[in-house]
Amino acid sequence: MPSPSKGIPVTCERCDCAFEAAASMRGGVAACPKCRSAVAVKGGFEPLFWALVGGGLTVVALAALGVASASGSVWAGIGTFAFGAAITGVIVSSS
Amino acid sequence: MTTALAKHSVLELDKLRIRKNFWTIFGAKFRIFDMNEGLVATSKQKAFKLKEDVRVYSDEAMATELLTMSARQVVDFSASYDIVDAVTGEKVGAIRRRGMKSIFKDEWVILDVEDVAIGTIKEDSAGLAFLRRFLTNLIPQRFEISLDGEPIGTIRQFFNPFVYSAIVDLSADRERKIDRRLAVGAVVLLLAIEGRQS
Numbered sequence: 663m664p665s666p667s668k669g670i671p672v673t674c675e676r677c678d679c680a681f682e683a684a685a686s687m688r689g690g691v692a693a694c695p696k697c698r699s700a701v702a703v704k705g706g707f708e709p710l711f712w713a714l715v716g717g718g719l720t721v722v723a724l725a726a727l728g729v730a731s732a733s734g735s736v737w738a739g740i741g742t743f744a745f746g747a748a749i750t751g752v753i754v755s756s757s
Numbered sequence: 758m759t760t761a762l763a764k765h766s767v768l769e770l771d772k773l774r775i776r777k778n779f780w781t782i783f784g785a786k787f788r789i790f791d792m793n794e795g796l797v798a799t800s801k802q803k804a805f806k807l808k809e810d811v812r813v814y815s816d817e818a819m820a821t822e823l824l825t826m827s828a829r830q831v832v833d834f835s836a837s838y839d840i841v842d843a844v845t846g847e848k849v850g851a852i853r854r855r856g857m858k859s860i861f862k863d864e865w866v867i868l869d870v871e872d873v874a875i876g877t878i879k880e881d882s883a884g885l886a887f888l889r890r891f892l893t894n895l896i897p898q899r900f901e902i903s904l905d906g907e908p909i910g911t912i913r914q915f916f917n918p919f920v921y922s923a924i925v926d927l928s929a930d931r932e933r934k935i936d937r938r939l940a941v942g943a944v945v946l947l948l949a950i951e952g953r954q955s
């Protein structure tokens with residue numbers, strides 16, 4: 663992963679021009695210096711986002727444990743966790 | 758109700774009236790009018806997106822996109838949003854919220870395609886901004902838009918318990934120094950985000 667102070671290498675899909683986008687554009691779009699097209703700058707989600715996802719999954723796991731102990735069924739707990747984790751997965755993949 | 762789309766493009770006008778549709782359950786919707794109440798554009802904030810995503814359309818049916826604006830990060834305290842011309846696919850610039858100052862007085866920085874600050878959109882008065890934050894949000898907001906330190910426009914919000922509306926006036930920018938795609942994108946984004954937070 664590039665360090666925050668360095669540019670991020672990107673390639674324009676329209677004209678194949680390879681250039682470096684400013685580090686501040688991580689996760690956004692840069693303008694191709696040749697054809698001005700908007701080019702996505704990869705960078706993935708930020709650490710704070712993953713911390714929130716981890717927190718969300720922890721809450722789901724605790725809820726699943728609660729469901730399992732209240733119902734006396736391990737499968738009810740597994741089902742609750744699978745449902746919560748699937749919703750989290752849909753939200754993350756749609757973003 | 759369907760309003761005929763005015764012949765003027767939203768990008769050609771100096772004055773715009775923006776109204777927020779209150780009847781949207783998910784994601785803000787705006788309708789943008791000229792000063793003769795002709796509809797010139799519509800805007801919608803996409804629902805169920807972690808990264809905020811706002812679009813401007815040239816038609817009421819929201820079939821033809823003019824501008825797309827999206828956040829760079831999901832969790833971003835000094836949020837940056839890129840503005841792209843959906844017709845040409847060109848990036849036209851970006852806006853970034855000036856983080857800590859926004860607690861008392863909202864301030865956004867207008868960035869060019871290289872992320873260089875070229876202007877600002879600032880809430881009018883720190884005193885009124887403070888009252889809005891901590892006492893009542895019934896005090897309408899007013900923003901001043903500047904480019905290279907020169908005032909080029911204003912956004913005036915009007916309080917009405919039923920309809921959120923604002924008038925954008927870019928007539929001070931006689932030489933059209935600011936790319937109107939950047940100006941319209943920045944204003945719609947700001948109203949979508951500020952409107953959601955108030």
Ligand SMILES: [Zn+2]
Nearest residue numbers: 674677694697
């Ligand atoms: Zn290119």
